[in-house]
Amino acid sequence: TFAISDTDRLSNHAPFNFDLSVFDIFAAIKTGAAISLVPEGLSAFPVQLSSFIQDQRITVWYSVPMVLTMLTRGKLGERDLSRLRLVLFAGEVFPIKHLRNLRQLLPRPRMANLYGPTETNVCTWYEVGQIPENQTTPIPIGKACANMGVIAIDEAGRRVVAPGEEGLLYARGSNVTQGYYGRPSESAACFISNPFAPGRDERLYCTGDWVTLDEKGDFLLIGRKDHMIKTRGYRVELGEIEAVMVSHPAVNEAVALAIPDEAIGNAIYAIVTIDGSNSVNATELKRHCAEKLPPYMIPEEIEFRDSLPRTGTGKIDRQRLLRERTMAAT
Structure with a gap:
């Protein structure tokens, strides 16, 4: 999807115990690309961070949205970021006004919103285009990645297939972990047999996120199951x-x-x-x-x-x- 090659230089902003680092490390190892480790704490200083991206000749940047929001204050117009071809973000919702600002400051690189819990790593993605000035809602989390599948199941146990229908998002595929070590009850609660594939030994992981579909078939994140409250x-x-x-x-x-x-x-x-x-x-x-x-x-x-x-x-x-x-x- 992103055509990582031995000519790329990837940033590594995430600590090694954070699943965002999986892409940086293993995509680089597989393709022979270089990795530049972002010094700890540098993201709090946007001017120095933009200099780092320029000086290290970063071609692929990947971080949480908060770091990119800070980066918009980093004098990007004064930097030579001509080698930066891809900006990826994941981990939390990117406020649309800050993403629009980033898109305007960095019109050339491709941008993508990656989504997925630790149990699956990235399982969906959405390519970010131009964002209209009147858009106030967050961008979609998109469609399933290659070799992965995602389905949403509503409260009645039916599969979500039409725009406007809501359900919990489940992931399937080779990226899904087998369970939680030494925690069988929690594994049983989060990993279920696929009700839409009887007779096939396939398990689904419940992400805990409520989603719906838009008119283009992309998933839209409504919110965390544990962020749904009654008042x-x-x-x-x-x-x-x-x-x-x-x-x-x-x-x-x-x-x-x-x-x-x-x-x-x-x-x-x-x-x-x-x-x-x-x-x-x-x-x-x-x-x-x-x-x-x-x-x-x-x-x-x-x-x-x-x-x-x-x-x-x-x-x-x-x-x-x-x-x-x-x-x-x-």
Whole structure:
């Protein structure tokens, strides 16, 4: 798909215990390509990072979206990135306004959104074209990779086949792990026999992600099964709230948390970081949400921070934020 060859130089941004590193390492080994290890902590300094890509003559970049969002502030117009031909990202949803900005700053390289949990590595992909100015929804996660298969199954056990239908995404193929070592009960819960292939010894892995299909047959990520909450009797996807908040021009990142509440089931608590060149207060941000979301999805409280904590793999550390909020409430 990406035609990696011995003339390429791949970046390696992910730590070796993060499955993003699998592509960097093994694609390079298979083809004889070179690898440039991105120094730890460099992604926090976008100007130095863009210099690194230029000086190392990187042709294939692969990282989480947060690093690429930072890179847009790295004076890309002053760099010679003519060798950069492919930009890949995975690990979390790429806010559409930041992806549009990256696409405009780097119009030449191919870009692709890669999707897949650790248990399958990458199982779907979507090539990013030009992004319309009026698009506010995230890009699709696409179609299955070669030698892989993905199917969505709805709550009634039927296969999702039409746009608008929703279901949990399952993966099959040679990339799927055999299970969790020493954890048979968890393996049994996550790996099931393919109900659509009776008599064939094929297992499906439940990704835990809710998806739907678009008109082109690409899968669209609705959200994590464990990010679906109930509040005031309604089912809410926290990622939808986050996407709306990030669509505000002043907001860089947003996290929506569900805080258990005896009266309404869960209260929605949001934490955001703000672009230094803009300003917004909680009232204005709630008003922005009210223009795009029903009342029960508007956060009860919004906290502003300079930055959000990260896990070792570069993703937002939601569990830490949830613990901090829970401790503060007690």
